[in-house]
Amino acid sequence: xxxxxxxxxxxxxxxxxxxxxxxxxxxxxxxxxxxxxxxxxxxxxxxxxxxxxxxxxxxxxxxxxxxxxxxxxxxxxxxxxxxxxxxxxxxxxxxxxxxxxxxxxxxxxxxxxxxxxxxxxxxxxxxxxxxxxxxxxxxxxxxxxxxxxxxxxxxxxxxxxxxxxxxxxxxxxxxxxxxxxxxxxxxxxxxxxxxxxxxxxxxxxxxxxxxxxxxxxxxxxxxxxxxxxxxxxxxxxxxxxxxxxxxxxxxxxxxxxxxxxxxxxxxxxxxxxxxxxxxxxxxxxxxxxxxxxxxxxxxxxxxxxxxxxxxxxxxxxxxxxxxxxxxxxxxxxxxxxxxxxxxxxxxxxxxxxxxxxxxx
Amino acid sequence: xxxxxxxxxxxxxxxxxxxxxxxxxxxxxxxxxxxxxxxxxxxxxxxxxxxxxxxxxxxxxxxxxxxxxxxxxxxxxxxxxxxxxxxxxxxxxxxxxxxxxxxxxxxxxxxxxxxxxxxxxxxxxxxxxxxxxxxxxxxxxxxxxxxxxxxxxxxxxxxxxxxxxxxxxxxxxxxxxxxxxxxxxxxxxxxxxxxxxxxxxxxxxxxxxxxxxxxxxxxxxxxxxxxxxxxxxxxxxxxxxxxxxxxxxxxxxxxxxxxxxxxxxxxxxxxxxxxxxxxxxxxxxxxxxxxxxxxxxxxxxxxxxxxxxxxxxxxxxxxxxxxxxxxxxxxxxxxxxxxxxxxxxxxxxxxxxxxxxxxxxxxxxxxxxxxxxxxxxxxxxxxxxxxxxxxxxxxxxxxxxxxxxxxxxxxxxxxxxxxxxxxxxxxxxxxxxxxxxxxxxxxxxxxxxxxxxxxxxxxxxxxxxxxx
Ligand SMILES: Cc1ncc(C[n+]2csc(CCOP(=O)(O)OP(=O)(O)O)c2C)c(N)n1
Ligand SMILES: [Mg+2]
Numbered sequence: 068x069x070x071x072x073x074x075x076x077x078x079x080x081x082x083x084x085x086x087x088x089x090x091x092x093x094x095x096x097x098x099x100x101x102x103x104x105x106x107x108x109x110x111x112x113x114x115x116x117x118x119x120x121x122x123x124x125x126x127x128x129x130x131x132x133x134x135x136x137x138x139x140x141x142x143x144x145x146x147x148x149x150x151x152x153x154x155x156x157x158x159x160x161x162x163x164x165x166x167x168x169x170x171x172x173x174x175x176x177x178x179x180x181x182x183x184x185x186x187x188x189x190x191x192x193x194x195x196x197x198x199x200x201x202x203x204x205x206x207x208x209x210x211x212x213x214x215x216x217x218x219x220x221x222x223x224x225x226x227x228x229x230x231x232x233x234x235x236x237x238x239x240x241x242x243x244x245x246x247x248x249x250x251x252x253x254x255x256x257x258x259x260x261x262x263x264x265x266x267x268x269x270x271x272x273x274x275x276x277x278x279x280x281x282x283x284x285x286x287x288x289x290x291x292x293x294x295x296x297x298x299x300x301x302x303x304x305x306x307x308x309x310x311x312x313x314x315x316x317x318x319x320x321x322x323x324x325x326x327x328x329x330x331x332x333x334x335x336x337x338x339x340x341x342x343x344x345x346x347x348x349x350x351x352x353x354x355x356x357x358x359x360x361x362x363x364x365x366x367x368x369x370x371x372x373x374x375x376x377x378x379x380x381x382x383x384x385x386x387x388x389x390x391x392x393x394x395x396x397x398x399x400x401x402x403x404x405x406x407x408x409x410x411x412x413x414x415x416x417x418x419x420x421x422x423x424x425x426x427x
Numbered sequence: 428x429x430x431x432x433x434x435x436x437x438x439x440x441x442x443x444x445x446x447x448x449x450x451x452x453x454x455x456x457x458x459x460x461x462x463x464x465x466x467x468x469x470x471x472x473x474x475x476x477x478x479x480x481x482x483x484x485x486x487x488x489x490x491x492x493x494x495x496x497x498x499x500x501x502x503x504x505x506x507x508x509x510x511x512x513x514x515x516x517x518x519x520x521x522x523x524x525x526x527x528x529x530x531x532x533x534x535x536x537x538x539x540x541x542x543x544x545x546x547x548x549x550x551x552x553x554x555x556x557x558x559x560x561x562x563x564x565x566x567x568x569x570x571x572x573x574x575x576x577x578x579x580x581x582x583x584x585x586x587x588x589x590x591x592x593x594x595x596x597x598x599x600x601x602x603x604x605x606x607x608x609x610x611x612x613x614x615x616x617x618x619x620x621x622x623x624x625x626x627x628x629x630x631x632x633x634x635x636x637x638x639x640x641x642x643x644x645x646x647x648x649x650x651x652x653x654x655x656x657x658x659x660x661x662x663x664x665x666x667x668x669x670x671x672x673x674x675x676x677x678x679x680x681x682x683x684x685x686x687x688x689x690x691x692x693x694x695x696x697x698x699x700x701x702x703x704x705x706x707x708x709x710x711x712x713x714x715x716x717x718x719x720x721x722x723x724x725x726x727x728x729x730x731x732x733x734x735x736x737x738x739x740x741x742x743x744x745x746x747x748x749x750x751x752x753x754x755x756x757x758x759x760x761x762x763x764x765x766x767x768x769x770x771x772x773x774x775x776x777x778x779x780x781x782x783x784x785x786x787x788x789x790x791x792x793x794x795x796x797x798x799x800x801x802x803x804x805x806x807x808x809x810x811x812x813x814x815x816x817x818x819x820x821x822x823x824x825x826x827x828x829x830x831x832x833x834x835x836x837x838x839x840x841x842x843x844x845x846x847x848x849x850x851x852x853x854x855x856x857x858x859x860x861x862x863x864x865x866x867x868x869x870x871x872x873x874x875x876x877x878x879x880x881x882x883x884x885x886x887x888x889x890x891x892x893x894x895x
Contacts, residue, residue, distance in 0.1 A: 126459075127459070130459055130460070130476070130478045131478060133476070133478065134435070134478045136435070136436065137433065137434075137435025137436050137437065137475075137497075138433055138435070138436070138497075138498055139436050139497055139498060142439060143439050144439070149460075167641070169637075198674070199673075199674065199676075200672055200673050200674035200676070201674035201675070202674075203671055203672060203674055204672040204673060204674065208672035208673070209673075210669070210672070210673040210676050210677055211676070212673075212676050212677045217637070217640055217641075217677075218669070218672075218673070219672075220665070221664070222660060222664050222665075225633060225660065225661060225664060225665055227633070228629065228630050228631075228632070228633020228634050228636075228637065228661065229633050229634075229636055229637035229640065229661075229665060230637060231630070231633070231634045231637060232633065232634040232635060232636060232637020232638040232639070232640070232641065233637045233638070233640070233641050234637075235634055235637065235638045235643075236637070236638045236641035236642065236643050237641075239593070239619070239638070239643060246637075258629065259629045259630050259633055261630075262625070262627040262629055262630025262631070263630050263633070263634065265625055265627065265630070266624065266625060266627065266630060266631065266634060269625070347460070349473075352437060352438065353437055353438035353439065353441075353468075353470070353471075353473075355471040355472055355473045355474075357471070368460075422546060423675065424670050424671045424673075424674060424675035425670065425671055425709050425710055426670070426710065426712070426734045427670065427678060427733040427734055
């Protein structure tokens with residue numbers, strides 16, 4: 068396994084000098100008060116390769132999870148992150164060790180991006196004792212305090228207040244860390260989101276609110292659920308700056324994240340990033356996704372796929388050959404296969420675990 | 428080896444389905460993510476995507492087949508360097524579908540029979556049996572304190588002791604508390620640690636729980652617990668369940684405190700006792716103090732406790748004075764009841780403001796020659812049923828007293844446990860005196876009728892002791 072922290076430290080030392088920025092707009096055009104969109108950071112070879120590997124790991128992991136679900140090895144609800152990989156990988160490439168992440172139930176990608184062990188994540192999905200929560204949390208409820216991943220929450224919107232609390236703790240301790248708080252377009256209509264926005268700006272808490280706008284909350288499109296659809300401006304009445312970002316382009320995500328992180332770290336309070344993204348699969352495994360056309364999905368896949376974009380740049384720049392990429396793919400598949408293997412063979416939790424971990 | 432493509436389960440409950448359509452044919456090459464087939468479940472038609480790369484070598488289940496069991500091989504996928512000949516060797520050894528993991532799961536032995544006693548969540552290390560009020564050293568002076576002062580002193584002492592403890596809530600800082608509980612705290616600890624929040628219960632409760640997950644020790648004050656209803660999701664789903672859902676990695680050391688239960692003449696929306704609501708939930712501790720000593724000793728314990736603690740105060744008790752030991756560090760154990768008065772004819776069990784009725788009734792009964800033992804529960808979860816049982820084994824009779832609604836109340840639970848654990852010692856049915864089963868009325872006379880009375884407690888005792 069490779070880890071983000073180590074890789075990124077090496078890169079940070081080399082990349083910043085060589086990568087210029089280009090003022091190419093990546094956001095959807097919006098009128099009026101919309102903020103200027105961030106420039107794309109041009110990646111160097113190492114960054115492109117890292118982005119490629121990490122996004123591919125998430126993609127292959129999720130495909131495998133889907134397969135294990137199909138075999139009855141994963142139960143209940145299982146929400147896949149396929150299509151949205153660039154969001155979490157770009158954020159993680161910009162963040163530092165010590166920054167926290169918290170999200171909802173579509174959380175597998177976030178955990179892999181936080182360097183959590185794919186074996187432990189997959190084993191939690193199958194409800195085995197080697198899972199991150201000893202099999203007692205499942206797909207939607209997983210945590211790693213060690214890796215600064217605070218879950219994994221099943222109640223839409225709850226993580227937004229909790230993430231604001233992580234930011235509160237950062238400020239209380241003056242530790243310089245930022246709480247990256249992820250939620251969906253659907254969640255962005257919950258009341259506690261606005262209660263949190265208000266307190267975060269009032270107390271200048273270091274929180275980035277990352278709205279992963281994948282255009283649907285279950286079967287309801289943003290247009291059918293939201294009176295205003297530019298979600299980046301949802302903090303406007305609290306004075307929280309926000310911008311829309313092409314969440315399918317990992318470079319745009321990283322550029323926007325760097326800016327937002329800097330804003331938070333310099334004591335200016337919270338920041339909103341609306342990542343325009345797309346989920347290829349249904350809401351959860353049992354959703355046939357009849358509320359959208361096949362063409363819509365196909366168009367995103369063929370024209371905007373976050374992994375294909377990086378792959379193409381790697382080949383065009385001759386930074387990697389087809390064979391090099393095949394080798395990466397092979398390595399990723401090995402990691403995923405190993406995690407699936409572990410998740411199937413690891414025993415279920417001992418019956419005695421039923422009554423543990425309720426109180427300390 | 429060719430890879431088998433299995434009939435997938437496409438919902439939490441699917442066991443079989445119809446293979447409606449093959450999108451790919453034999454000989455087609457596929458990459459991961461390609462739709463290969465459509466499957467009809469009882470609810471919907473779903474697409475099946477390839478997980479691996481290769482060529483469809485053979486279709487094993489024809490289009491239109493119904494009742495195809497989950498995990499049946501439906502096609503064979505050939506790898507990069509394989510051709511159709513690889514199929515022959517594979518089909519010979521086609522394995523049986525992998526059994527679903529859940530079939531192997533067996534229920535733990537301990538929870539088997541219906542007659543087994545319920546198991547309630549207890550701390551990992553059981554509280555030592557001798558956990559009593561700490562011995563008050565010989566010669567310790569007692570001092571008079573209101574419940575209000577006791578609560579304030581408890582917070583101040585704990586905030587001096589631990590820099591991670593902070594207080595947040597509406598009007599707690601500059602206004603000194605809506606009920607003046609946090610008097611002087613802003614002066615001593617400053618605005619970083621005594622924080623006025625906007626009126627935003629759901630949000631600031633979630634924020635407090637998040638800060639606790641990050642290791643701080645918040646005290647979240649609700650102006651009254653009626654307003655915590657807006658935040659109950661965060662208390663239960665986030666604070667109480669995270670330790671379990673994280674396999675013990677992280678929980679929320681947090682105290683939720685404030686006025687609970689009926690005040691006076693504030694009507695239905697501001698007059699409710701939530702003890703049984705929170706006591707229902709594993710992962711929470713629930714404390715309901717009566718005296719100033721309870722308030723101080725238990726709040727200090729709650730702040731130090733690594734678990735989420737719901738601390739239910741009562742506005743009417745805030746101004747009442749009690750004797751309290753004048754000690755540097757007076758901490759009471761959570762989960763331990765106190766026998767406030769010894770007696771032999773009947774056991775009166777109560778907690779919080781219910782103790783007011785119980786103690787007055789005991790005085791009155793004494794003058795009539797009936798000796799009542801009065802147990803102050805102090806904590807609701809964990810519930811010190813042992814102390815109740817020991818008393819009932821002595822008296823043979825039990826009356827519980829509380830202000831909450833009767834249905835699914837704490838009394839219901841105590842009554843249930845006592846009949847289960849001390850059936851043979853009971854000489855009469857267990858009775859309970861509770862608030863009436865109505866929203867709290869405003870009119871003075873109706874409000875009186877809706878609350879328990881000392882007379883009702885006395886009547887109940889006479890009924891179980893068969894005296895008149
Ligand atoms: C409070 C609450 N209401 C409803 C649900 C059921 N639910 C789960 S996910 C979801 C849709 C959320 O959509 P969105 O926020 O856009 O996130 P996405 O699934 O697209 O990542 C709903 C309604 C829930 N889990 N919690
Ligand atoms: Mg969505």
